[in-house]
Amino acid sequence: MTAALETTSTQTSTGAPISINAVSKKYGDNTVLESVDLDIRAGEFLTLLGASGSGKSTLLNIIAGFTRPTAGTVKVDGRDITSLPPHKRGFGMVFQHYALFPHMSVADNVAFPLKRQKVAKAEIQQRVAETLELVELGHLGGRRPSELSGGQQQRVALARAIVFRPRVLLMDEPLGALDKLLREQLQLEIRRLHQEMGITFVFVTHDQDEALTMSDRIALLRNGRIVQLGTPEQLYAEPNCRYSAEFVGASNIFTGTVQGRSFIDDVSGQSYRLGEAADQSGRSLLVRPEHLNIAPADVPVPDTVEQVEAIVEDCIYLGSSRTVQLRTDAGQRLVARTNVPRTPDGVVSGARVHAYWDVRDACVLD
Amino acid sequence: MTKILTRAGLAILAALIGVYLILPVLIVVPMSFSDSSFLSFPPGQMSLRWFHNILDDPIWIDSALASLKVALASSICAVVLGVLAALALVRGHIPFRNTITAILLAPLIVPYVIIGLAAYIAFLQLGLTQTTLGFVLVHTCLAVPYVVINVVAGLVSVDRRLEMAAMSLGAGPVTTFFKVTLPLILPSVLAGGLFAFFISWDEVVTAIFLSGPDLTTLPVQMWSGIRVQIDPTVAALSTLVLLVIFGSFIVLGLTRLIRQLARRRVTGPATNTGA
Numbered sequence: 339m340t341a342a343l344e345t346t347s348t349q350t351s352t353g354a355p356i357s358i359n360a361v362s363k364k365y366g367d368n369t370v371l372e373s374v375d376l377d378i379r380a381g382e383f384l385t386l387l388g389a390s391g392s393g394k395s396t397l398l399n400i401i402a403g404f405t406r407p408t409a410g411t412v413k414v415d416g417r418d419i420t421s422l423p424p425h426k427r428g429f430g431m432v433f434q435h436y437a438l439f440p441h442m443s444v445a446d447n448v449a450f451p452l453k454r455q456k457v458a459k460a461e462i463q464q465r466v467a468e469t470l471e472l473v474e475l476g477h478l479g480g481r482r483p484s485e486l487s488g489g490q491q492q493r494v495a496l497a498r499a500i501v502f503r504p505r506v507l508l509m510d511e512p513l514g515a516l517d518k519l520l521r522e523q524l525q526l527e528i529r530r531l532h533q534e535m536g537i538t539f540v541f542v543t544h545d546q547d548e549a550l551t552m553s554d555r556i557a558l559l560r561n562g563r564i565v566q567l568g569t570p571e572q573l574y575a576e577p578n579c580r581y582s583a584e585f586v587g588a589s590n591i592f593t594g595t596v597q598g599r600s601f602i603d604d605v606s607g608q609s610y611r612l613g614e615a616a617d618q619s620g621r622s623l624l625v626r627p628e629h630l631n632i633a634p635a636d637v638p639v640p641d642t643v644e645q646v647e648a649i650v651e652d653c654i655y656l657g658s659s660r661t662v663q664l665r666t667d668a669g670q671r672l673v674a675r676t677n678v679p680r681t682p683d684g685v686v687s688g689a690r691v692h693a694y695w696d697v698r699d700a701c702v703l704d
Numbered sequence: 705m706t707k708i709l710t711r712a713g714l715a716i717l718a719a720l721i722g723v724y725l726i727l728p729v730l731i732v733v734p735m736s737f738s739d740s741s742f743l744s745f746p747p748g749q750m751s752l753r754w755f756h757n758i759l760d761d762p763i764w765i766d767s768a769l770a771s772l773k774v775a776l777a778s779s780i781c782a783v784v785l786g787v788l789a790a791l792a793l794v795r796g797h798i799p800f801r802n803t804i805t806a807i808l809l810a811p812l813i814v815p816y817v818i819i820g821l822a823a824y825i826a827f828l829q830l831g832l833t834q835t836t837l838g839f840v841l842v843h844t845c846l847a848v849p850y851v852v853i854n855v856v857a858g859l860v861s862v863d864r865r866l867e868m869a870a871m872s873l874g875a876g877p878v879t880t881f882f883k884v885t886l887p888l889i890l891p892s893v894l895a896g897g898l899f900a901f902f903i904s905w906d907e908v909v910t911a912i913f914l915s916g917p918d919l920t921t922l923p924v925q926m927w928s929g930i931r932v933q934i935d936p937t938v939a940a941l942s943t944l945v946l947l948v949i950f951g952s953f954i955v956l957g958l959t960r961l962i963r964q965l966a967r968r969r970v971t972g973p974a975t976n977t978g979a
């Protein structure tokens with residue numbers, strides 16, 4: 339119980355930087371993580387995003403100390419903690435299914451880490467009350483966890499993980515078991531907590547919307563490697579590979595080859611011009627749905643755009659926007675998203691349309 | 705209509721099986737109150753003379769105390785060992801898990817006669833026959849499987865993430881066990897302990913090998929008693945033993961009921977106010 343816990347007893351807890359160097363994890367022949375390097379900045383909200391089996395939870399468990407890496411080191415504040423057991427790391431952690439102690443009241447759950455630190459009784463009471471107030475559950479301290487709703491239970495878990503003022507908070511898909519509305523509400527609350535506390539948050543999720551909403555930076559994992567690391571804007575607007583483009587946000591991807599300033603579609607043989615900034619190598623052309631515009635077949639499109647002929651398969655009304663599903667003459671499916679007032683007349687199921695994009699909005703990927 | 709008939713049929717069947725299981729045991733109760741000098745059913749005149757007989761003869765009291773001592777000590781040992789074994793089997797990363805499980809559960813399968821004989825031969829040389837320690841060692845060995853089975857079942861149903869959460873909140877492995885794991889598996893531990901107690905309390909086979917003039921447990925005393933004399937003293941004793949067993953189950957049931965009622969009063973009815 340050395341440095342990690344001592345710092346938490348000071349009033350001003352600030353986030354700790356975490357440095358992950360060449361961390362690998364193998365179970366027999368099965369490689370779960372392969373030489374991952376990641377520097378998490380002090381006080382940032384970093385999300386580990388990936389599909390199941392990508393290694394994101396394993397990486398979090400290595401940071402938490404529940405899993406020992408096969409190779410590599412984990413450092414906090416420059417101190418090597420790779421072999422430090424979890425109870426000496428002083429990190430808060432929130433689990434997917436809350437992991438509240440069913441045999442204790444809500445207040446006793448929140449008091450648990452303070453009792454381990456041998457905090458004085460009066461101070462425990464005061465800090466438990468304060469923290470429950472912070473997550474808006476001040477009136478439920480006497481209840482058992484089983485008497486609370488899922489959202490309330492997750493708030494208790496959150497309160498319990500932050501009451502001892504850790505410098506790092508780890509969250510393993512904490513909102514996965516909640517319904518959509520509650521999830522979105524808690525996403526904003528967790529962001530607010532992050533801003534108020536100023537500590538380092540490491541958040542694991544497979545939900546790209548959640549990652550985009552909450553994070554300062556996102557590390558996208560695939561097959562035990564970090565595919566891309568960047569801000570939500572970078573991941574969405576500048577994906578560095580086809581996987582990244584497909585995982586974050588919806589996408590239309592043409593497969594083909596680059597020839598000079600053009601991209602030749604393998605399927606249709608059609609040639610599309612490329613923008614000035616476009617990569618000169620790669621086999622995929624990405625156009626995001628909001629960059630794909632639609633005009634009825636009899637309306638001419640401007641010269642600065644590239645277009646394909648398509649048939650509208652379905653037109654879905656989503657309130658503020660419309661999702662139009664298209665099929666090109668070559669048989670490829672495309673998705674376009676338009677603002678409702680800007681959807682042109684004549685875009686109905688079965689209609690022939692031009693689908694077009696500005697050459698600057700398309701980018702070439704691997 | 706057929707549903708009701710099926711239900712009624714099932715209820716009757718269940719009742720019949722219950723009677724079949726309990727009736728042979730209960731038959732000793734009226735016999736123990738008989739005035740007759742022989743074990744007889746149905747009993748004629750009612751009397752308490754055989755119960756007086758037990759109290760007058762120190763042999764019964766001594767063997768009952770010996771049995772109680774052995775049963776308490778061996779059930780405590782079995783609980784400690786069984787819980788540790790269950791923790792290792794469920795939570796530990798140990799090689800040859802299935803082999804170890806099989807060895808731990810072996811006393812369930814190996815005939816008691818063989819265990820008794822083996823223990824007798826070994827203990828003769830060690831001077832452990834007719835000693836409380838000898839009885840406790842053998843009975844612990846017989847009772848451990850019951851504790852292991854109960855506690856493994858309890859542990860499997862405890863979410864490992866609760867223990868991970870406790871550790872992330874600063875609790876070391878020992879604190880985590882006593883503050884989180886043990887309270888959650890307590891019902892299985894108690895059930896295992898109760899099994900262990902009664903395994904020892906009514907064990908005859910190995911006890912016959914280990915008993916002698918210096919130390920004899922109650923079941924062995926009863927067994928030799930019924931071979932020598934066939935008056936209803938043994939029936940009266942059986943009634944008392946049954947009373948102990950049923951009594952402890954009733955007490956256990958009552959404490960659970962009281963605890964449930966108390967909890968309901970403290971927290972009030974469960975209400976969900978939403979998030």
